[in-house]
Amino acid sequence: MKKNEKIIKQLIKLLGQEKVYSSLEDCLCYSYDGTFRxxxxxxxxxxxxxxxxxxxxxxxxxxxIPVVPRGAGTGLSGGAVPVExxxxxxxxxxxxxxxxxxxxxxxxxxxxVVTAHLHKTVEEMGLFYPPDPSSANVSTIGGNIAECAGGPxxxxxxxxRDYVLGLEVVLASGEVINCGGETIKNVSGYDLCRLFVGxxxxxxxxxxxxxxxxxxxxxxxxxxxxxxxxxxxxxxITAILSAGVIPAAxxxxxxxxxxxxxxxxxxGLPLDVEAILLIEVDGPALSLPEQVxxxxxxxxxxxxxxxxxxxxxxxxxxxxxxxxxxxxxVVQVKPTKISEDATVPRKNVPALIKAIKEIARRYNxxxxxxxxxxxxxxxPNILVDKSxxxxxxxxxxxxxxxxxxxxxxxxxxxxxxxxxxxxxxxxEMEYGQSGVALMRRIKxxxxxxGILNPGKIFGGSRN
Amino acid sequence: MKKNEKIIKQLIKLLGQEKVYSSLEDCLCYSYDGTFRxxxxxxxxxxxxxxxxxxxxxxxxxxxIPVVPRGAGTGLSGGAVPVExxxxxxxxxxxxxxxxxxxxxxxxxxxxVVTAHLHKTVEEMGLFYPPDPSSANVSTIGGNIAECAGGPxxxxxxxxRDYVLGLEVVLASGEVINCGGETIKNVSGYDLCRLFVGxxxxxxxxxxxxxxxxxxxxxxxxxxxxxxxxxxxxxxITAILSAGVIPAAxxxxxxxxxxxxxxxxxxGLPLDVEAILLIEVDGPALSLPEQVxxxxxxxxxxxxxxxxxxxxxxxxxxxxxxxxxxxxxVVQVKPTKISEDATVPRKNVPALIKAIKEIARRYNxxxxxxxxxxxxxxxPNILVDKSxxxxxxxxxxxxxxxxxxxxxxxxxxxxxxxxxxxxxxxxEMEYGQSGVALMRRIKxxxxxxGILNPGKIFGGSRN
Numbered sequence: 001m002k003k004n005e006k007i008i009k010q011l012i013k014l015l016g017q018e019k020v021y022s023s024l025e026d027c028l029c030y031s032y033d034g035t036f037r038x039x040x041x042x043x044x045x046x047x048x049x050x051x052x053x054x055x056x057x058x059x060x061x062x063x064x065i066p067v068v069p070r071g072a073g074t075g076l077s078g079g080a081v082p083v084e085x086x087x088x089x090x091x092x093x094x095x096x097x098x099x100x101x102x103x104x105x106x107x108x109x110x111x112x113v114v115t116a117h118l119h120k121t122v123e124e125m126g127l128f129y130p131p132d133p134s135s136a137n138v139s140t141i142g143g144n145i146a147e148c149a150g151g152p153x154x155x156x157x158x159x160x161r162d163y164v165l166g167l168e169v170v171l172a173s174g175e176v177i178n179c180g181g182e183t184i185k186n187v188s189g190y191d192l193c194r195l196f197v198g199x200x201x202x203x204x205x206x207x208x209x210x211x212x213x214x215x216x217x218x219x220x221x222x223x224x225x226x227x228x229x230x231x232x233x234x235x236x237i238t239a240i241l242s243a244g245v246i247p248a249a250x251x252x253x254x255x256x257x258x259x260x261x262x263x264x265x266x267x268g269l270p271l272d273v274e275a276i277l278l279i280e281v282d283g284p285a286l287s288l289p290e291q292v293x294x295x296x297x298x299x300x301x302x303x304x305x306x307x308x309x310x311x312x313x314x315x316x317x318x319x320x321x322x323x324x325x326x327x328x329x330v331v332q333v334k335p336t337k338i339s340e341d342a343t344v345p346r347k348n349v350p351a352l353i354k355a356i357k358e359i360a361r362r363y364n365x366x367x368x369x370x371x372x373x374x375x376x377x378x379x380p381n382i383l384v385d386k387s388x389x390x391x392x393x394x395x396x397x398x399x400x401x402x403x404x405x406x407x408x409x410x411x412x413x414x415x416x417x418x419x420x421x422x423x424x425x426x427x428e429m430e431y432g433q434s435g436v437a438l439m440r441r442i443k444x445x446x447x448x449x450g451i452l453n454p455g456k457i458f459g460g461s462r463n
Numbered sequence: 464m465k466k467n468e469k470i471i472k473q474l475i476k477l478l479g480q481e482k483v484y485s486s487l488e489d490c491l492c493y494s495y496d497g498t499f500r501x502x503x504x505x506x507x508x509x510x511x512x513x514x515x516x517x518x519x520x521x522x523x524x525x526x527x528i529p530v531v532p533r534g535a536g537t538g539l540s541g542g543a544v545p546v547e548x549x550x551x552x553x554x555x556x557x558x559x560x561x562x563x564x565x566x567x568x569x570x571x572x573x574x575x576v577v578t579a580h581l582h583k584t585v586e587e588m589g590l591f592y593p594p595d596p597s598s599a600n601v602s603t604i605g606g607n608i609a610e611c612a613g614g615p616x617x618x619x620x621x622x623x624r625d626y627v628l629g630l631e632v633v634l635a636s637g638e639v640i641n642c643g644g645e646t647i648k649n650v651s652g653y654d655l656c657r658l659f660v661g662x663x664x665x666x667x668x669x670x671x672x673x674x675x676x677x678x679x680x681x682x683x684x685x686x687x688x689x690x691x692x693x694x695x696x697x698x699x700i701t702a703i704l705s706a707g708v709i710p711a712a713x714x715x716x717x718x719x720x721x722x723x724x725x726x727x728x729x730x731g732l733p734l735d736v737e738a739i740l741l742i743e744v745d746g747p748a749l750s751l752p753e754q755v756x757x758x759x760x761x762x763x764x765x766x767x768x769x770x771x772x773x774x775x776x777x778x779x780x781x782x783x784x785x786x787x788x789x790x791x792x793v794v795q796v797k798p799t800k801i802s803e804d805a806t807v808p809r810k811n812v813p814a815l816i817k818a819i820k821e822i823a824r825r826y827n828x829x830x831x832x833x834x835x836x837x838x839x840x841x842x843p844n845i846l847v848d849k850s851x852x853x854x855x856x857x858x859x860x861x862x863x864x865x866x867x868x869x870x871x872x873x874x875x876x877x878x879x880x881x882x883x884x885x886x887x888x889x890x891e892m893e894y895g896q897s898g899v900a901l902m903r904r905i906k907x908x909x910x911x912x913g914i915l916n917p918g919k920i921f922g923g924s925r926n
Contacts, residue, residue, distance in 0.1 A: 101808075101810075102705055103701045103704075103705070103809070103810040104808040104809055104810050105704065106808075126705075126707065147650060148650040148654075150648050150650075154647065154648055155647070158625070158647075159648055159650075161654065161657070162621075162625065171897075171901070175897045176897070177894070177895070177897045177898045177901055178894070178895070178898065179894070179898060181873065181874070181875050182807075182808040182873045182874070183806045183807060183808055183838070183839050183840070183873075183874055183875050183878060184617065184618070184621075184838040184839070184840075185613050185617055185622055185806050185835075185838055185839075185840045185875075185878035185879050186806065186875045186877070186878065187610060187611040187613075187622075187661045187877050187878065187879055187880070187881050187882075188875045188876045188877045188882060188886075188890070188893055188894075189882055189890055189893075189894060189898075189899070189902050189920055190658060190661070190662055190666075190902045190905055190906075190920075191611075191624065191657045191658060191660065191661050191662075192898070192901065192902070194624070194654045194657035194658070195653060195654060195657070195658055195905075197654065198650045198653070198654050199653055199654075203653075214709070215704070215705075215706075215707035215708070215709060216707065218707060238566045241566075241568065241678070242565055242566070242589075242678075243678075244589065244678035244679065244681065245678070246677065246678060283746075283747075283750070284746075284747075284750040284753065284754070286749055286750050286753055287746070287747040287749050287750035290747065290749055291747070343646045343648050343649065344645075344646060345564075345567040345569075345645040345646055346566070346567055347564075347566040347567050372648075375646070375647040375648055376646050376647070376648075377646070377647075377648045410644065410645045410646075411644070411645070411646055412644050412646050412648075412649045412651045413651045414649070414650050414651045415646060415648035415649065415650065416648050416650055417650070418650050419650075419651055419652055423651075427651070427652055430651055430652075431640070431641070431642070431651075431652060432640070432641070434634075434638045434639070434640045435640045435641065435642060435652075435655070436652070438634070438640055438655065438909070439652050439653045439655070441908040441909065442653055442658075442905060442908055442909075443653075444908065445904040445905055445907065445908035446901065446904065446905075457652055457653075
């Protein structure tokens with residue numbers, strides 16, 4: 001306790017009283033993220049400049065105190081859950097879009113910029129920042145970078161790592177480095193940029209990001225197709241992609257998801273099908289009718305019970321409404337949802353869905369399955385009540401089996417949520433001892449004291 | 464010498480006589496790459512499996528001997544030039560395409576596969592592997608990964624790092640690790656894949672690669688536009704990209720390049736213009752006429768002296784012939800060409816061209832400038848005679864100034880050739896002491912003995 005008081009005093013000296021929060025009430029507000037895990041920090045700081053972040057890291061390094069960087073705290077793997085006794089660095093005050101440069105098609109932003117705010121700003125200029133995590137209205141670019149956020153558009157446009165051109169990063173020591181730069185091509189030394197992207201705050205704190213933008217697609221169209229069997233839906237996906245059409249989004253909802261959403265919305269979703277595919281194409285307006293025709297024809301050919309093409313903006317919104325209501329719909333069923341993102345090569349999507357359904361049955365759990373089928377990135381959501389320890393324990397065992405199933409199908413633990421706290425125990429399952437040892441060596445090289453976001457990715461209290 | 468003999472004996476025991484080459488004649492064949500630097504290894508091995516590579520690395524690590532991995536040796540930064548006394552691991556015997564999986568749109572290849580062979584194989588299946596270094600007919604995928612090769616298509620399609628989904632890597636210790644995997648989305652732990660891509664053989668040896676493929680574009684069209692001034696050409700580039708059209712290639716040739724090529728080909732290239740732009744669009748056939756019209760109109764609007772649109776396959780080939788003849792044309796002028804790849808944000812292309820021309824004048828050197836203007840990746844080629852030490856010395860000073868100019872324009876030392884030996888002395892200019900120190904810490908974490916491709920990226924004989 002005494003140590004904490006000393007640290008708090010020093011932080012106030014560095015940042016000023018108004019940027020340091022140490023009451024229990026304040027600290028409790030920072031004790032959770034989008035998962036069910038919690039941890040109460042000792043103190044929270046809200047720096048407004050790179051220099052302030054650097055000064056906090058210098059102090060933390062000198063005093064050997066754990067630091068947990070944080071954006072909006074919407075993460076789904078526990079990456080922003082504080083370690084007890086840590087300093088949380090809340091980066092949401094650093095929320096300026098510093099530059100949008102249309103000629104070079106890039107933006108320079110602070111880490112606290114809300115993703116949707118960046119979307120809106122650049123789209124008004126005819127530009128496009130593709131990564132679109134579902135939390136985009138709340139999540140920050142810094143958090144997106146830390147977890148390498150994805151979203152439905154990943155299939156066609158890639159994920160956050162594909163749009164980070166350069167970073168300013170505060171290291172564990174408080175040193176500030178820059179990597180990458182304004183050029184699209186850059187092979188000057190090691191790819192530090194991509195090393196920091198997805199490193200979940202364990203290697204450094206991003207204080208500025210240089211993001212690549214692309215021209216905003218001219219137009220888009222949405223198609224919904226209902227399938228009696230998961231296999232038909234999966235074959236249709238392969239057929240569409242093999243026909244040379246890459247949709248901007250290719251989303252799937254399984255029967256349990258459909259039932260949840262229909263109970264919630266009452267919009268007449270079909271209750272006698274195993275899967276709905278929602279397919280969006282975008283690009284030059286002239287190329288879309290042909291693409292829509294191809295996709296609709298393939299859906300029919302591969303057995304769709306029904307195909308609907310949105311002809312107006314309103315119809316498009318209506319088709320997407322079902323998909324976007326999944327989260328509010330499922331929390332009507334049970335209060336806690338554990339959102340996973342097991343990901344497999346796309347042709348193994350039906351096998352993974354079957355495996356998850358079998359696991360749900362065996363552990364007597366409600367699991368809805370939806371997600372980005374086009375890139376094999378599924379979101380099985382396990383619906384539980386976190387006040388029921390027996391159910392939580394069953395859920396944890398089921399999750400371990402889901403991971404095992406994904407890996408045995410050539411997949412990965414995480415497509416877009418990161419490892420964080422929740423999946424740390426499983427990392428070795430994917431990478432083996434040598435792979436994890438290699439990652440640890442990198443962690444030790446960059447953060448020898450282990451003060452940056454301890455416990456994340458590798459587990460344990462300090463790595 | 465005695466040590467060498469012992470090593471050679473051990474290598475023969477591990478791999479068999481037929482895979483070990485130690486005569487001076489053989490070693491001389493491996494003493495150079497695409498640059499003017501040379502270095503003679505002690506012995507060359509040509510393993511045919513991951514296990515053999517691992518066994519060589521185990522021996523090298525045990526005996527503390529430097530190892531230089533090598534593909535086709537076409538690199539332009541000296542990345543494959545052996546250190547004296549080293550073991551060269553020639554990976555060209557591991558040249559199988561192990562799998563092309565159309566449903567998951569990926570290929571699994573050994574590192575020795577020639578890039579153009581992969582292009583051809585997947586294109587016959589309607590798929591596309593975009594990275595297209597000029598050396599594609601000779602270079603290998605392993606070398607492309609080591610240097611993160613680019614090419615004209617980088618503007619629209621990105622570079623090698625954007626197509627590497629997974630790697631099998633032999634570490635300095637001889638351990639074999641796997642990173643990444645078959646899924647497009649993967650945020651499981653640190654991004655080891657991208658750390659190895661572009662690491663120039665200094666962190667590990669790639670023995671297998673899982674590459675992402677995309678559907679082959681349905682059609683393409685080529686446009687040539689001639690400009691009286693560099694500025695007009697540059698403004699046209701910005702106008703095209705701002706109009707939401709991303710060409711598959713957007714190449715520039717300056718007046719000196721045009722004159723060289725015209726002397727060589729005699730095809731009637733205009734000798735009264737400062738720049739030719741060669742623009743290729745691809746995509747759905749239906750969308751191309753509109754894009755061609757937009758581009759041609761913008762070229763006119765921004766002052767092109769002449770615009771030609773290829774209407775047939777033959778005309779397309781003819782338009783590209785001038786660009787593809789640059790390398791044979793310039794070696795007619797002087798025997799040695801030093802090919803650089805200074806890269807700037809695209810709107811600074813005219814400023815960089817001006818700076819390079821001024822440097823050429825000041826040092827009395829022939830410098831042709833061409834390259835991938837759409838992504839700011841220029842290739843100033845300094846034409847010299849390596850048997851003239853005074854000229855070489857002037858060239859080296861000019862190169863240092865070119866780098867300085869690129870960096871001061873917000874650019875990078877290397878867009879697609881890597882740092883290798885040639886640019887190692889300049890790395891700190893780009894990254895500062897802290898940035899380079901960070902890279903060195905990563906190098907030490909992965910290769911504590913410094914036996915993997917010493918001297919590359921960081922300079923010195925061992926890093």
